[in-house]
Amino acid sequence: MSTPIEIASKVKVGRPKSGTAQERHAHLLEHSLHIFMTEGVANTSMARIAAACSVSTRTIYKRFSNKYELLIAAMKHMVEQDVSAMFQLENLQQQSLEQVLTDIGRFILNRVLEPRMLSFFRIAVAEVAHLPELSRAMTVVGPERIHQMLADVFSTYARKGQLPEQNFLLAAESYCELLISGPRRRALFGMQPADWDVEAHIQFVVQLFLKGLQGMEPQNVGH
Incomplete structure (x- = not known):
């Protein structure tokens, strides 16, 4: 695809x-x-x-x-295609949550680090500084859509008893920040080490996130 x-x-x-x-x-x-x-x-x-x-x-x-x-x-349009593609990842609902987060994390990180996406991110940052309303609109169609998709995935696994009930939107935002922020910042400034291991980064983030989330006390929150 x-x-x-x-x-x-x-x-x-x-x-x-x-x-x-x-x-x-x-x-x-x-x-x-x-x-x-x-x-x-x-x-x-x-x-x-x-x-x-x-x-x-x-x-x-x-x-x-x-x-x-x-x-x-x-x-x-681009984000909806990406979200649709993520839902079409093979056996998404039949895998362990760890594998689902790994597959989705790999998908998201590959998108974020594409040269055109990095270039567009630089452009967008410059534009939204002058047009705050554009920033809000871009957030709604971009990150918030991805966060909602991830929150829905977490809710599915909570219903299976594999996660405690939490504010899954906040959890999704935290996962994306752990996954994206460091690599994108280094890529934007040309500071990404030549021997940087993408898969090792994804595995570290998934393990850190899951152990933290699964160890939390359940919260009675709406999604």
């Missing part, structure tokens, strides 16, 4: 001559995200996207009032 980033990197210039309206809409979102990622949000105009996709700016403006709405829609 191609990832959203791989799809964006392979997308051809011009509007598809065939396919459903949904497929043409997906093409617009994927190509737009590719342009945002490679050229930057500030340097990307609706006219630039329209020309690249062989559609009129009027057509795009019928769907999106500005490029930020288009950016958020493109990001949401």
Whole structure:
């Protein structure tokens, strides 16, 4: 299965001559995200996207009032594809929680450390400093969607008696921070050691997280 980033990197210039309206809409979102990622949000105009996709700016403006709405829609499309792909990981519901966290952790970390995602993260940080409302919207369609997906997974294993009841949204956010923050920070500043062992990092985070979570007293909280 191609990832959203791989799809964006392979997308051809011009509007598809065939396919459903949904497929043409997906093409617009994927190509737009590719342009945002490679050229930057500030340097990307609706006219630039329209020309690249062989559609009129009027057509795009019928769907999106500005490029930020288009950016958020493109990001949401990418995240939904990633979440769908995570749910399609082999035997997700039949594996141990440790293996599920390992598989999901590997999936998330690989996405976060892709060169285009690192580039886009730099761009997004610069943009949201001037547009706080964009920051909130991007958080909702990005991290919060992933956190909710993980919280649902934790709830499933709690019902099986393999986890104590907790605030699983907070647990999901903590897992992602343990998994992502250090490697992404080092990658952004070019400080990732050449011999860094990705799998060892994932295993350490999974063990640390699980032992901590499983050792906690149950809490009667809503999800």
